Amino acid sequence: MNILETAGYLRNLNNVLLLTHVRPDGDTIGSAAALCQALRDLGKTAHLLYNPEITATYAPYAAPYWGSDGFTPEHVISVDVAAPSLLPENAKRYADSIELAIDHHPSYSSFARHACVDATAAAAGEIVYGVIHALTPVTPAIALPLYVAISTDTGCFVYSNTTARTHRIAAALLEQVDVFAVNKALFRTKSKTRLAMESRMVADMELYDQDRVVIMQIPLSLRQEMHATEADIEELSSLAALVEGTDCGVTLRELKPGSIKISVRSGPRVDACAVCAKLGGGGHRAAAGALVEGTMADAKAAVLQAVAEVAEA
């Protein structure tokens, strides 16, 4: 369905439950919150299913919208979810009954009855903006979470997914809300712990493939040594993409012993999504991820092998 069809479809629904993805980021939370507010502005009952992995960074945007246990939805919609495997545990029971998926991942797996998918959108928030714009005025309560969605998925308008449309939507949102505090908190603040972790990751980084591939590591021991919180670690995978001369930044994060989260940020030579697909993951061409079992050394060997197979010479 296109934007207008999706808007028309939503206009006829009531008692809606919105689902977000595991390890929720600004896009899934901000987009779902804005859509929930818009549905409420239309007089409908709408909630977000509580996401148990919500971090302090994004919790304030979702807080007004979490549904109560007693809520029985008539319609279930997923936002920024590329595949049922990316639903949190408590959302899996809805996996077969999702009526509408709103998404921007090229790897969207066609699991919902209807879909509004645009892989050219920098964020799901761009699609949701269009849908809301066709339904109801974009109030400050809608504009703020949408700004969070779009700004976080573009690294504040710097990643290669940013387009003229992204900036046009941002202009419309800034007509409604002051984003100074959001920008400061999301993009211009690092805890002392985070700064110290970054220093260590830089000191310990390893270069491969004619110094074009950089690997940074966040072992559990580093996290424990620094008493780092989840918020201290959030988005640390963007650090590896900064190293001059490299065009493939890999971050290996030990979630628990034997379980490694691999994040890949890449330039045109390396398709990050293809690299991660070889490891059972997915994402976008310039930013993707996978979860592998084994030691940090296993994960390093696996991702280097995958990069070697995928990258252009």
Added chain:
Amino acid sequence: MNILETAGYLRNLNNVLLLTHVRPDGDTIGSAAALCQALRDLGKTAHLLYNPEITATYAPYAAPYWGSDGFTPEHVISVDVAAPSLLPENAKRYADSIELAIDHHPSYSSFARHACVDATAAAAGEIVYGVIHALTPVTPAIALPLYVAISTDTGCFVYSNTTARTHRIAAALLEQVDVFAVNKALFRTKSKTRLAMESRMVADMELYDQDRVVIMQIPLSLRQEMHATEADIEELSSLAALVEGTDCGVTLRELKPGSIKISVRSGPRVDACAVCAKLGGGGHRAAAGALVEGTMADAKAAVLQAVAEVAEA
């Protein structure tokens, strides 16, 4: 003069020399380059006066526009220059004959015969965009340096000076040019030397005033030890503004023995421009600078004193 008056004024000029400011940044270079290209598109002769402090980062944008020694201008225009004292040495001879100043600094000192000044503009590039838009089509050759001007002065759309207008102009520019390479080079690349310098600055940072003021230092010795180039150090003053819990980030950089560049980045509690004005400098409310004589210890004492006098309790 407003935008349309300025456009009308420029339409009647020929043989134009454009001046940029000392330690040239993306805004002064990008704005002047775009204006120069627009004047040439109108069939006029126009050049930039060579700026001897141009860095490798911005040199490519200015290179097509540097004037030859033989060029004798009929009209001299300054771009992003708040005061004659901010002209490079080789531009001082024009200080008394500047016909038009295009600027966005609140501290603009009314030195030119005519002025197009808008302190609400995030960058001089926003004003120049408006002027060019009224004169001639915004081609890719104009859009690229204007994007450099606006994106660098807003930290890529993250600083508090970013407005809806900023994003609207960015959208128009992105219709003309692909900014992937620019964003990568300006905002998503750090040399290994720079990363190492940042680590040291973080390790050595000092907190004052109930931990709300952070001071970072770049002594000459650090620069020499790391063999850092000017490009490695550019914009390092933004690092101090990131430290969680602080709202006044001060960077002291030893330019040469006895000469210290002070940069202040601040939140609402501290007027950075007022702080730097006490030290003989100036700038914007959230970002300002000053040059002081003395040791690093002298500069630290002076800036802490100035912050104490200016900051709200």
